Amino acid sequence: MPMNELRAIDTFAKAVALGSIRRAALAQGVSPQAASQALAQLEQHLGVRLLHRTTRSLALTDEGQRFLEATQPALAALERALHQARESKDEVAGPLRIVGPRSSFAHVLMPVIDEFCQRYPGIQPEVLLDDGIGNWVLDRVDVGFRIGQSPEDGVIARRLMPAQLITCASPGYIARHGAPKTLNDLAHHRCSVFRHPSTGQLLPWHFTVDGQVVYRHVSAALATNDAELELQAVLAGQVIGQIVNFAAAPLIRNGQLVPLLLPHTTNNMGLHLYYGNRTAQPKRVRAFIDLAVQRLADSPAYVLGARELAAAGRDAARR
Numbered sequence: 001m002p003m004n005e006l007r008a009i010d011t012f013a014k015a016v017a018l019g020s021i022r023r024a025a026l027a028q029g030v031s032p033q034a035a036s037q038a039l040a041q042l043e044q045h046l047g048v049r050l051l052h053r054t055t056r057s058l059a060l061t062d063e064g065q066r067f068l069e070a071t072q073p074a075l076a077a078l079e080r081a082l083h084q085a086r087e088s089k090d091e092v093a094g095p096l097r098i099v100g101p102r103s104s105f106a107h108v109l110m111p112v113i114d115e116f117c118q119r120y121p122g123i124q125p126e127v128l129l130d131d132g133i134g135n136w137v138l139d140r141v142d143v144g145f146r147i148g149q150s151p152e153d154g155v156i157a158r159r160l161m162p163a164q165l166i167t168c169a170s171p172g173y174i175a176r177h178g179a180p181k182t183l184n185d186l187a188h189h190r191c192s193v194f195r196h197p198s199t200g201q202l203l204p205w206h207f208t209v210d211g212q213v214v215y216r217h218v219s220a221a222l223a224t225n226d227a228e229l230e231l232q233a234v235l236a237g238q239v240i241g242q243i244v245n246f247a248a249a250p251l252i253r254n255g256q257l258v259p260l261l262l263p264h265t266t267n268n269m270g271l272h273l274y275y276g277n278r279t280a281q282p283k284r285v286r287a288f289i290d291l292a293v294q295r296l297a298d299s300p301a302y303v304l305g306a307r308e309l310a311a312a313g314r315d316a317a318r319r
Contacts, residue, residue: 008042093122100145103227104247162267164245172237190221
């Protein structure tokens with residue numbers, strides 16, 4: 001049913017209930033002329049007269065009485081649906097669809113989701129972790145996380161923290177093979193290479209050289225499309241790897257990983273939170289965005305400063 005017909009039927013019902021077209025117009029926030037015109041167009045569309053009206057009163061015709069009785073249940077159901085939609089907009093409960101990168105992100109996201117669900121037990125999170133970029137509308141996304149910029153026009157993106165790529169090895173690897181001192185030394189080491197799950201391409205390593213980011217392909221002693229497996233291989237001492245700070249920070253701090261080639265660490269990329277227009281968001285979405293920003297924006301749990309990296313490197317050299 002076209003919206004103008006629905007509005008005209010509502011005008012008709014309100015005019016009968018309030019006893020006046022003028023009062024019905026006031027209740028709808030329109031002029032009496034607009035309300036009267038809507039009723040006239042409805043009658044013309046139906047081909048029957050619904051109301052006897054004078055300047056002082058109105059009364060239902062027989063056709064109008066039957067039409068009112070037939071439409072009142074539908075109008076009441078519509079009013080309930082509208083009321084429920086308005087209430088749900090301000091309720092922190094219901095489904096929450098979240099997307100994010102599969103690589104090295106689950107342990108960052110889960111504490112935020114856990115805290116949010118503890119606060120609001122009525123939340124039903126649906127989480128899709130995928131290194132590919134999906135379609136915001138078709139995937140019905142409420143909140144997304146990506147390394148890099150926003151994937152679509154019209155989506156608001158907020159940078160949460162730098163995505164540092166830190167060249168790392170385990171103490172066991174260094175004990176057996178030594179540590180590279182220069183980028184050229186990598187040619188003599190066992191390196192892991194990440195194969196992008198969507199494209200199948202082997203990705204180059206990222207380095208900072210003279211203030212610029214450069215990309216170098218290294219010989220792959222291990223290639224995988226799974227960041228967790230790559231991390232486990234580095235921890236086992238099989239290979240050197242470039243590990244993103246979200247995963248590397250706690251392992252560097254507890255001595256399980258040693259940061260290498262520190263002058264060449266990159267932080268040109270960032271972890272971004274993205275979402276649609278906040279004015280039309282349900283309260284549950286706004287509340288989750290606020291908590292994610294509060295917990296993750298430049299979080300010291302995941303961001304390693306230059307001094308801390310250097311100290312970790314010195315501590316490893318002394319061991």
